[in-house]
Amino acid sequence: xxxxxxxxxxxxxxxxxxxxxxxxxxxxxxxxxxxxxxxxxxxxxxxxxxxxxxxxxxxxxxxxxxxxxxxxxxxxxxxxxxxxxxxxxxxxxxxxxxxxxxxxxxxxxxxxxxxxxxxxxxxxxxxxxxxxxxxxxxxxxxxxxxxxxxxxxxxxxxxxxxxxxxxxxxxxxxxxxxxxxxxxxxxxxxxxxxxxxxxxxxxxxxxxxxxxxxxxxxxxxxxxxxxxxxxxxxxxxxxxxxxxxxxxxxxxxxxxxxxxxxxxxxxxxxxxxxxxxxxxxxxxxxxxxxxxxxxxxxxxxxxxxxxxxxxxxxxxxxxxxxxxxxxxxxxxxxxxxxxxxxxxxxxxxxxxxxxxxxxxxxxxxxxxxxxxxxxxxxxxxxxxxxxxxxxxxxxxxxxxxxxxxxxxxxxxxxxxxxxxxxxxxxxxxxxxxxxxxxxxxxxxxxxxxxxxxxxxxxxxxxxxxxxxxxxxxxxxxxxxxxxxxxxxxxxxxxxxxxxxxxxxxxxxxxxxxxxxxxxxxxxxxxxxxxxxxxxxx
Numbered sequence: 437x438x439x440x441x442x443x444x445x446x447x448x449x450x451x452x453x454x455x456x457x458x459x460x461x462x463x464x465x466x467x468x469x470x471x472x473x474x475x476x477x478x479x480x481x482x483x484x485x486x487x488x489x490x491x492x493x494x495x496x497x498x499x500x501x502x503x504x505x506x507x508x509x510x511x512x513x514x515x516x517x518x519x520x521x522x523x524x525x526x527x528x529x530x531x532x533x534x535x536x537x538x539x540x541x542x543x544x545x546x547x548x549x550x551x552x553x554x555x556x557x558x559x560x561x562x563x564x565x566x567x568x569x570x571x572x573x574x575x576x577x578x579x580x581x582x583x584x585x586x587x588x589x590x591x592x593x594x595x596x597x598x599x600x601x602x603x604x605x606x607x608x609x610x611x612x613x614x615x616x617x618x619x620x621x622x623x624x625x626x627x628x629x630x631x632x633x634x635x636x637x638x639x640x641x642x643x644x645x646x647x648x649x650x651x652x653x654x655x656x657x658x659x660x661x662x663x664x665x666x667x668x669x670x671x672x673x674x675x676x677x678x679x680x681x682x683x684x685x686x687x688x689x690x691x692x693x694x695x696x697x698x699x700x701x702x703x704x705x706x707x708x709x710x711x712x713x714x715x716x717x718x719x720x721x722x723x724x725x726x727x728x729x730x731x732x733x734x735x736x737x738x739x740x741x742x743x744x745x746x747x748x749x750x751x752x753x754x755x756x757x758x759x760x761x762x763x764x765x766x767x768x769x770x771x772x773x774x775x776x777x778x779x780x781x782x783x784x785x786x787x788x789x790x791x792x793x794x795x796x797x798x799x800x801x802x803x804x805x806x807x808x809x810x811x812x813x814x815x816x817x818x819x820x821x822x823x824x825x826x827x828x829x830x831x832x833x834x835x836x837x838x839x840x841x842x843x844x845x846x847x848x849x850x851x852x853x854x855x856x857x858x859x860x861x862x863x864x865x866x867x868x869x870x871x872x873x874x875x876x877x878x879x880x881x882x883x884x885x886x887x888x889x890x891x892x893x894x895x896x897x898x899x900x901x902x903x904x905x906x907x908x909x910x911x912x913x914x915x916x917x918x919x920x921x922x923x924x925x926x927x928x929x930x931x932x933x934x935x936x937x938x939x940x941x942x943x944x945x946x947x948x949x950x951x952x953x954x955x956x957x958x959x960x961x962x963x964x965x966x967x968x969x970x971x972x973x
Contacts, residue, residue, distance in 0.1 A: 472523070473523060473524045473525065473526040474514070474517070474518045474521060474523040474524065474525050474526070474545055474546070475500070475526055475527075475528050475543070475544045475545045475546075476510075476511075476514045476525060476526070476527050476528065476544065476545070476546050476547075476548050477527075477528050477530045477535050477538050477539060477543075477544035477546065477547045477548075477549065477678075478506065478510055478511075478527060478528075478529070478530070478535075478547070478548055478549040479529070479530065479531065479532055479535075479549055479622070480499060480504075480506040480508075480527060480529045480909070481529075481622060481623075481624065481908070481909055481912045482508075482549070482550060482622075482623055482912075483508060483647050483709070483713035483714060483912075483913075484508055484509055484643060484646070484647045484706065484709035484710045484712075484713045485508050485509050485510045485549065485550040485643070485709070486506055486507070486508035486509070486510040486511055486527075486548075486549060486550070487506070487507060487508050487713060487714055487912070487913060488504050488505070488506055488529070488735075488909045488913060489504070489505050489506075489507055489714065489913070490503075490504060490505070490731070490732065490734060490735055491505060492505050493507075494507055494712050495507065495511075495512065495515065496511065497511055497514070497515065497525045497526065497527055498526060498527070499526075499527045499528075499529045500526050500527065500528050500529070501818075501819060501820065501901070502529070502738070502901050503734075503738065504529075504735060504901075506527040506529065507709075507712065508709050508713070509568075509705055509706050509709040510548040510549060510550060511525075511527065511548075512705045512708075512709070513548060513567055513677075513697075513705065514527075514546070514548050516693065516697060517546070517689075517690060517693050517694075520689075520693045520696075521689060521693075528543065528544045528899070529899050529901075530544070530899045531621070531896055531897055531899060532549070532599065532600070532601055532602075532621065532622070533600070533601055533621070533897065534803070534807070534897055534898065534899060535547050535549060535551070535678070536557070536560055536561060536678075537803065537807040537811070538807065539561055539678055539679075539680050540560060540561065540680060540681075540811060541807045541808075541810035541811040542680070542810055542811075542814065542816065543807070543810055543816060545680075545686065546677050546678060546679060546686075546690070547561070547677065547678030547679075548677050548678075549678075550568075550641075550675050551675065551676065551677075551678055552570075552602075552603055552671065552672050552673070552674060552675060552676070553566075553671045553674065553676040553678075554603055554669075554671060554672055555669075555671065557678070558671075560681075561678045561679065561680060561681055562678070562679045562680070562681050562683075562687055563676040563677065563678055563679070564676050564677040564678075564679060564687060564690045564691050564694060565676065565691050565694050565695070566674035566675060566676050567675060567676065567677065567694055567697070567702065568643075568674070568675040568702065568706070569673060569674050569675070570641040570642060570643065570673055570674070570675060571641065571642040571659060571660075571661050571673075572604070572607060572639060572640075572641060572642075572659075572660045572661055572666075572668065572673070573639070573640060573641070573642050573644075573645050573657035573658055573659055573660060574591070574596065574611075574637045574638070574639055574657070574658040574660060575630065575637055575638055575639075575640055575644065575645050575648065575655055575656075575657055575658075576630070576636055576637030576655065576656060576658065577630065577636075577637075577654060577655060577656075578654050578655060578656045579654070580636060580637070581636075582594050582636055582637060582658070583656045583658070585658050586663070587663055587664065587665075588610055588611055588612055588663050588664075588665050588666060589612045589613065591611040591612070591613060591614040592612065592613030592614070593613060593614075593615065594611070594613075594614045594615065594636045594637060595614075595615045595617050595634075595635045595636045595637075596608050596611065596614050596615065596616065596617065596635065596636060596637050596638060596639060597616070597617040597618065597619060597620055597626060597629070597635050597638050597639075598619060598620075598626075598638055598639040598640065599619065599620060599621070599622065599623060599626070599640075600619035600620060600621050601619070602619075603668075603672045604638075604639040604640060604641075605619045605639070607639050607660070607668065608639055610660075610665070610666060610667070617635055620638075622908065622912065623640065623644060623648075623912070624908065624911050624912035624915075624917065626638040626640075627648060627652070627915065627917070628911075628917035628918075630655070631652070631917070637658075639660070642657065642659075643706065643710075645657035646710055647710060647713060650710065650713070650715070651715065651915045652915070661673075677690055677694075714913040714914065724916060724919045725919070725923065727914075728910065728914060728916065728919060728920060728923060729923075731914075732910045732913070732914070735906050735909070735910065736903070736906055736907070736910065736923070736924075736927070738901065738906065739901060739902055739903040739904075739905065739906030739907065740903055740927060740931070742820075742892075742900065742901055742902045742903070743889060743892050743902045743903040743931070744889070744931070745824075746823055746824060746827050746888070746892045746895070746900070746902060747827070747885060747888040747889040747892060748885075749824050749827075749828070750824060750827030750828045750830075750831050750888050751827075751831055751881070751884060751885045751888055753824070753828035753831070753832070754827070754828045754829070754830070754831025754832040754834075754835055754884070755831070755832075755835055755881060756832075757828065757829065757831075757832025757835070757836070758831070758832045758833075758834070758835025758836040758837075758838065758839050759835070759839050759870075759874075761786050761789075761790070761832065761836035761839075761840075762835075762836050762837070762838075762839030762840040762842075762843060762873075763839070763843070763865065763870075764782060764783070764786060765783055765786055765787075765836070765840050766840055766843045766844065767779060767861075768861060786836070789829075789833060790833045790836055790837060792833075793829060793830050793832075793833035794833050794834060794837075797894070798826065798827075798830050798891055798894050798895075799894040799895075799897050801826055801830060802822070802823070802826050802894065802895055802897050802898050803897050803898065805817075805822055805825065805826055806819060806822045806826075806898040807898075819898050819899060819900055820900065822898060823892070823895050823898065823900045823902075826895070827888055827891075827892065827895075831884055831888060834884055835877075835880070835881065835884060838877045838880040838881070838884075839873060839874070839877055841877075842872070842873030842874065842876045842877040843865075843869055843870070843873045845873070845876065846868075846869050846872055846873060850868055850869070851864060851869070854868055875943075875946050875947075878939065878942065878943050878946065879939075879943070881939075882935070882936065882939035882940075882943075885935060885939070886932050886935060886936065889928065889931055889932055889935070890928060890932070892904075893905070896908070903924060903927060903928065904924065907920055907921060907923075907924035
C-alpha cells in the first residue's frame with residue numbers, strides 16, 4: 437500500500453512539476469526584452485477605448501492565450517507605441533482590479549486602459565503624459581427624473597453608482613443628497629442596471645456616453661464639469677499610460693512617442709473607434725439566440741472548453757491530493773518516538789493546508805498565487821497553469837476531509853477482522869478500506885466537480901477565459917445582457933445536469949446488483965429429488 441501511495445504521489449508531483457516548470461519564464465535580459473512583444477494590459481471590455489472581437493478586422497491585435505482580438509482607441513495608441521519601439525503589440529486581457537498587480541508583478545509592460553493617474557495610483561506605478569482629456573457626466577435615462585439636472589443639488593434621492601476602483605465613484609459624494617449604490621465591476625453591468633431601472637444613473641466620462649448612445653438612444657448625459665462647485669483635480673480628468681516604477685527608460689520612450697501624436701490624430705482615432713465599436717443585434721429576421729451564437733458562438737464554446745478543462749483536471753488532481761492527505765491523516769500512531777513526532781508535524785502541516793485553502797475564497801487564492809509568485813520571485817506563471825494549480829489544491833483541501841471521513845466511517849470490525857487474518861495496515865487500506873471509502877465518498881466528489889464547474893467563474897480575477905468571463909465579454913459587446921446571461925446560465929445547467937447523471941450511473945455500477953440472496957446456496961435452489969436428499973414419508 438505504501439509503495440502504491442508513494443507511486444501516486446510521485447506521479448502527481450512529476451506532472452505538476454513538469455507543467456509548472458514549462459510555464460515559468462525567468463527574468464529576461466535587456467536585450468531579450470527589446471525583442472519580446474509589448475504586452476499591454478486592458479479590460480478589452482470598455483468600448484470605444486477597448487473591446488474584444490473574434491477577428492483581426494480593422495487593425496485589431498491578438499489577445500494573449502486566446503483566439504480572440506482586441507481593438508479600440510487604446511489599442512491603436514498601443515500600436516503606434518509598439519511600431520516606434522519595433523515591438524509587436526500583444527494584449528493581456530485583464531480585469532480592471534487586476535491591472536495594477538499585473539503591471540507591478542511584471543506580467544504586462546504597460547497599462548493602456550483609459551486609466552486616470554490619480555494620486556493613489558501614483559503611489560504604486562508611474563504614469564505617462566496624458567493621451568486624452570475627459571469630461572465627467574452622469575448617464576441617465578432620457579425620461580428619468582434627473583435628466584434635466586442643472587446643479588449638484590438636483591440629484592437628491594438619485595441612486596447612482598460608478599465603476600469599482602475608479603475616481604468616478606468618489607465623485608458621487610459631490611452630488612448632494614444622491615444615494616451611492618455599491619460600485620460595479622464593469623460598464624456593461626452599469627448599463628444593464630440603468631436599463632433595468634435598479635439605478636437612476638452612473639458617473640462616467642463623456643466618451644462612455646458617446647459609445648453607449650450609439651446602441652441606446654434613450655439616454656442623456658448630464659455634464660458635471662459645467663456645474664458650479666464641481667471640483668476635480670487635473671490628474672483625475674486625464675487619461676494616461678501606466679508604467680512600472682523603476683522602468684524609466686520605457687516611460688521616457690512612451691512620453692516621447694505621445695508627444696509626436698497630434699491632437700487631430702488622437703481625435704481621428706477616437707472617432708474611428710466609436711464608429712467601429714461592436715454594434716448590437718443582427719438582422720431583423722434573426723432571433724436573438726441565433727444572432728449571439730452566429731457572432732460569438734466560437735468564443736462561447738471556447739469558454740465551455742476551458743471551464744470543463746479546469747473542472748475536470750482540478751477535480752482529478754484534487755482527488756489524488758485529497759486521497760494522499762486523507763490516508764496520511766489516518767495513519768495509526770507509531771510506537772517509535774521519532775516516527776510519532778514526525779507524523780505529528782506532518783499532520784499539523786496538512787491541517788494548516790486544509791484550513792488555509794478551505795478558509796479563504798478561491799478568488800483570493802488565485803490573485804495571491806498568480807500575481808504573488810511573479811511579484812515576490814519574478815517567476816511568470818502561465819495563467820491557465822496557475823488556474824489548474826489553484827483549482828487542484830483547493831479541491832484537494834476539501835476532498836482530503838471527505839476521504840478521511842470515509843476512512844473513519846468504516847466499521848472498526850473490518851480493521852480487526854483484517855488484522856486477525858494477518859494483513860498489514862497497508863494491505864488493509866488498499867484491499868478493504870479505501871475501496872469502500874472512495875465508493876462512499878463518490879457523491880461528495882461528484883458535488884465537488886459540480887462546484888468546480890461553477891466556481892471557475894472567480895478565476896476571472898486572473899483573466900482566465902472560462903465561460904462566465906467570456907459571457908461578460910459577449911454581453912458588453914452586444915448590449916444584450918439578459919439574453920447573453922440566459923444562454924450562459926443554460927449552458928451551466930446542461931453541464932452540471934449531464935455530469936450529475938454520469939456520476940449517478942457510475943455510483944449504481946459500483947454498488948453492484950441488488951437482486952441477490954446472501955442465504956442462497958446450491959442445496960437450497962436445487963431440486964431435492966435431483967440431489968438424492970428427498971425425505972421418505
